[in-house]
Amino acid sequence: MKITVATEKPFAPAAVGRIKKAAEDAGYEFALLENYTDKQDFINAAKDTDALIIRSDKATREVIEATDRLKIIVRAGAGYDNIDLEAATEKGIVAMNTPGQNSNAVAELAMGMAVLMARGKYNGKSGTELLGKKMGIHAYGNVGKRVATIAKGFGMEIFAYDAFVSKEDIEKDGVKVLDSADVLYKICQYVSLHIPANEDTKQSIDYKLLSKMPEGAVLINTARKEVIHEDEMIKLMNERSDFTYISDIAPDKRTEFEEKFENQVFFTPKKSGAQTVEANLNAAFASATQIINYFENGDTTFQVNK
Ligand code: 3PG
Numbered sequence: 001m002k003i004t005v006a007t008e009k010p011f012a013p014a015a016v017g018r019i020k021k022a023a024e025d026a027g028y029e030f031a032l033l034e035n036y037t038d039k040q041d042f043i044n045a046a047k048d049t050d051a052l053i054i055r056s057d058k059a060t061r062e063v064i065e066a067t068d069r070l071k072i073i074v075r076a077g078a079g080y081d082n083i084d085l086e087a088a089t090e091k092g093i094v095a096m097n098t099p100g101q102n103s104n105a106v107a108e109l110a111m112g113m114a115v116l117m118a119r120g121k122y123n124g125k126s127g128t129e130l131l132g133k134k135m136g137i138h139a140y141g142n143v144g145k146r147v148a149t150i151a152k153g154f155g156m157e158i159f160a161y162d163a164f165v166s167k168e169d170i171e172k173d174g175v176k177v178l179d180s181a182d183v184l185y186k187i188c189q190y191v192s193l194h195i196p197a198n199e200d201t202k203q204s205i206d207y208k209l210l211s212k213m214p215e216g217a218v219l220i221n222t223a224r225k226e227v228i229h230e231d232e233m234i235k236l237m238n239e240r241s242d243f244t245y246i247s248d249i250a251p252d253k254r255t256e257f258e259e260k261f262e263n264q265v266f267f268t269p270k271k272s273g274a275q276t277v278e279a280n281l282n283a284a285f286a287s288a289t290q291i292i293n294y295f296e297n298g299d300t301t302f303q304v305n306k
Contacts, residue, residue: 002029003291004049005284006042008057009270010034011076015280019053022288026296039063046070051291053284054082056271059095061087072294074302076283077102077274078142079224081197085305094294096302098286100142105279107146109272110192110222111154113246117218121266128216131155136188138181140165143222144194148175151192159188186212190220197224207232213243221247222273230257237261248273 003023005016016032023030033045043066046052046059051072059073064087072094075083080097088095114135119127135151137144140162148158158175161184167177178184185191191213195201206229210219217240221228230253237243237257243264250267251257257265274283293299300306 001027001051001295002031002049003051003053003288004031004033004045005053006033006036006045006057007053007055007076008034008036008042009055009275011055011280011284012277014277015284018281019284019288022285022292026292028292051295053287053291055274056082059083059088064088064091064093067091067093072096072291074098074287074290076287079196080304081224081226083304089305093305094300094303095305096290096294096300097304098283098290098302101282101286102274102276102279103142103146105276106143106222106273107150108276109248110143110147110220111150113220113222113248113266114151114154114190114192114218116266117220117244117246121263123263130190132157133190134159134188136160136178136184136191137162137175137194138184138191139194139196139223140170140175141194144192145173147192147194148173156190159184181209182212185209187214189214189216190218192220193223193227195223195227197226201227203227203229205229205233207236210236210243211240215242217243219243219245221245221249223249225249225251234260237264 005019020030036042043063046063046067050069053074053076055076061084070093075097078099083095085095118130133156135156135158137147137160140160151158159178160170160175161178161181170177205227230251246266248268248271290302
């Protein structure tokens with residue numbers, strides 16, 4: 001059996017070492033492809049292995065169909081919109097994620113982003129504080145829950161909307177549950193996005209929703225760029241100079257946003273939410289363990305294409 005780590009954006013070296021050790025301890029071969037720029041290198045790596053560990057690397061139908069011995073793909077992270085699940089299922093390949101392993105890293109970044117915008121990107125002018133402000137958490141999964149905990153430490157009032165998590169589960173964290181995204185955006189000056197990108201959510205953060213946000217609105221996106229309706233956000237920002245947008249995933253229209261709304265936007269140079277040593281170690285170890293458990297015991301606990 002062979003486990004290959006194929007990551008355009010590398011893990012911390014210690015995390016790679018952890019996967020290598022786990023693979024070798026289990027008697028498996030280990031291979032590494034990092035920082036690749038040619039898609040063909042990724043295809044070749046996926047072709048020549050039994051198990052593949054990836055990050056946001058795109059396991060498209062083309063990549064999956066080119067494989068002949070691949071049995072399992074683990075997305076070391078939460079969102080698996082980068083894997084063509086249908087193609088994987090057709091090929092009998094198990095796809096998994098590692099939920100929760102990088103949530104604290106992403107949540108810390110989200111709160112750091114809230115501070116950056118509250119302080120006007122550290123431009124030396126008088127900014128504002130988070131204390132007493134309303135934080136709206138749009139989707140209360142592992143990251144949203146962690147944002148709630150940290151935001152409480154800042155003295156913010158926390159609200160959440162999640163169509164799938166029970167009211168009781170959210171309320172026991174001292175978070176106020178709202179019945180719709182509309183109400184969340186209407187009452188919260190800060191909104192932190194944690195929805196996945198899928199057919200239902202793509203471009204769902206639109207003018208209608210965003211225009212409900214109160215004066216001094218700050219939208220924080222550590223989720224996916226695809227959920228934003230970029231043209232409608234541009235329309236809103238043309239109308240409202242008080243609206244700010246900070247994202248860890250730069251929009252397709254990055255240049256237009258930055259040229260027109262310099263003081264109202266900030267985009268990280270490269271997606272950094274999960275890019276900490278701790279998150280890499282957690283996600284790497286979980287990936288290796290899940291692969292070994294699958295091969296040795298048929299454990300499909302974290303399978304996402306059942
Ligand atoms: C996730 O879905 O876990 C995050 O978006 C992390 O993505 P990355 O591994 O590409 O940094």
